Amino acid sequence: MIFLRLKCKLNLFYRKIAPLRYFNNLIMNTKEQKLEAFSKLLDIMDDLREKCPWDKKQDLQSLRHLTLEEVYELSDAILMEDLTEIKKELGDVLLHLVFYAKIGEEKNSFDIADVINALNEKLIFRHPHIYGDAEVKDEEEVKQNWEKLKLKEGNKSILSGVPKSLPSLIKAFRIQDKVRGIGFEFANAEDAWKKVEEELEEFHAEEDLAKKEIELGDVFFSLVNYARISNINPDTALEKTNSKFIKRFQLMETLALEDKISLQDLSLEKMDEYWEKAKGILRA
Numbered sequence: 001m002i003f004l005r006l007k008c009k010l011n012l013f014y015r016k017i018a019p020l021r022y023f024n025n026l027i028m029n030t031k032e033q034k035l036e037a038f039s040k041l042l043d044i045m046d047d048l049r050e051k052c053p054w055d056k057k058q059d060l061q062s063l064r065h066l067t068l069e070e071v072y073e074l075s076d077a078i079l080m081e082d083l084t085e086i087k088k089e090l091g092d093v094l095l096h097l098v099f100y101a102k103i104g105e106e107k108n109s110f111d112i113a114d115v116i117n118a119l120n121e122k123l124i125f126r127h128p129h130i131y132g133d134a135e136v137k138d139e140e141e142v143k144q145n146w147e148k149l150k151l152k153e154g155n156k157s158i159l160s161g162v163p164k165s166l167p168s169l170i171k172a173f174r175i176q177d178k179v180r181g182i183g184f185e186f187a188n189a190e191d192a193w194k195k196v197e198e199e200l201e202e203f204h205a206e207e208d209l210a211k212k213e214i215e216l217g218d219v220f221f222s223l224v225n226y227a228r229i230s231n232i233n234p235d236t237a238l239e240k241t242n243s244k245f246i247k248r249f250q251l252m253e254t255l256a257l258e259d260k261i262s263l264q265d266l267s268l269e270k271m272d273e274y275w276e277k278a279k280g281i282l283r284a
Helices: 002-026 031-051 053-057 059-078 083-106 114-125 137-151 167-181 188-207 209-229 234-258 270-284
Strands: none
Touching: 031 053, 031 083, 053 209, 059 083, 059 234, 114 270, 167 209, 167 234, 209 234, 234 270
């Protein structure tokens, strides 16, 4: 028990000092050093594609699922606010970006310079209040202009930029955030909550299972909308709850093991006692 409390305190202490260590390392690099580091990465990528059997074998499709895994690992580090781990995971994601650009170069389609130049042009075009004569009052007006400019670039719909493969919760948030950019939005959080209550009533009233599934989707969508308007990221909120549950349950397992008991052999009431005990320890 003492060991568990000590471990929690050490983790908290490390999370407080890690950002300072990271910052101190970061300010040592000049712009020239950053460019030199990126140039070295490009040279390494060239070597890997020429000499490493594994790297030579990879293509766009074989890298795709690995890239998704790296992005989720970066997401985990961001949620933990572990800057040391964020630095590591950013490197892994950057490697994949350079890898895709190298494959594009081999196909005589594009290279890393084309990727960066296209990005630069897009950023300049979509920020006329910085690089042009446009004026904006606040962040909201910047977002509205952003969506209007995307339509000028050839997008046929405000929602055409929402990836089909996004996880459903994140996709719902992005859909709502995008239509908000043109003013399709509830006036306030209270109105959004009324929609949640309306959808809940429809869900409870429906008896057909297939239709009930659709109604539950409406409930989720309206909850995401309420969270967004309330300045809460629903994906972050849910992931924090997932993480909290995992920690509590694993501590339950540890506490039961210390008592030489298997959770599977306990009643729900007894498991709830261990749950509350774990909850108290983690709060402390």
